[in-house]
Amino acid sequence: MDAERIGVLGVCAGGGYAVNAALTDYRIKAVTTVSAVNNGASFRRGWYGTDSDAAAVPTLQAVAQQRTAEAQGADPAYIPYVPEQPDESTPRDLVEAHDYYLTPRAQHPNAKNKQLFTKSMSRIFTFDAFHLVEDMFTAPLLIVAGSEAGSLWMSTELHSRVRSPKKLVVVDGGAHMDFYDVPKYVDHAVAEATPFFRENLAARPVEN
Known part of the structure; x- marks a missing residue:
């Protein structure tokens, strides 16, 4: 394993955990979330994020x-x-x-x-998986979510708060669970994540 080329992809709550892990482990050089869920926020505020x-x-x-x-x-x-x-x-x-x-x-x-x-x-x-992301999350971030997902608000909130290089991809027609095992949506997420990781985890030239 190359400790300088670690990438993390997390789905649902795994997306929130991936972001949280990258807050404190700077060996993680790139993060992709798919149907991201900030588990604490979703329990406190409800699935649609409408509660306080x-x-x-x-x-x-x-x-x-x-x-x-x-x-x-x-x-x-x-x-x-x-x-x-x-x-x-x-x-x-x-x-x-x-x-x-x-x-x-x-x-x-x-x-x-x-x-x-x-x-x-x-x-x-x-x-709170996103606690302190404004100041401590430094990795490039790709966020993939469906336009019909009740969890979309967590992806858009994450995108608005992170200051590192970031990209939000909202897939038309996709619901939260579609990205688990529905080929059309899984393939779309993979098609976004593959070049993202290739770009951000590319081997760096060895300095003499």
Whole structure:
């Protein structure tokens, strides 16, 4: 491995984690996000980003109460990561996430769609993948997202805040989950990322 030519590509929450990793590890020389999600922001503000961060407070209060209950002997509480039974109020992307993660389309037998309520929520709600990107993110950045994705606001927010060389590609007609396994959209993301990484991770001439 060439430590001077490390690139990272992250999809969904992996996009947020990729950005966050590049904030502190400057061996990462180029970052691509696809359907990027800032996990903490999406939990605090909702999938469409329309709530305030303060909307997380009631959930964190419930977490505190559950911690007390568990300390007194109650069973641990679990919550699903994607909706187990989507309904008419469920955002399109999360309905499709259910189809992706909880059906044979991509389901894994060891993935139980469960997370500990007390441990997960307090960490997720206070996490911000884009914290300090204005001043500490220095790598070239390619952002790919679909025009129909409910998560698009996180890609546009990231693009507006980062000051390093950057490019936002909004793919017409694409929804959030389309970039997971729908060839038309996966191929589009790969077609954007390949030249981006070739340009930014090219071998540098050896200085004599």
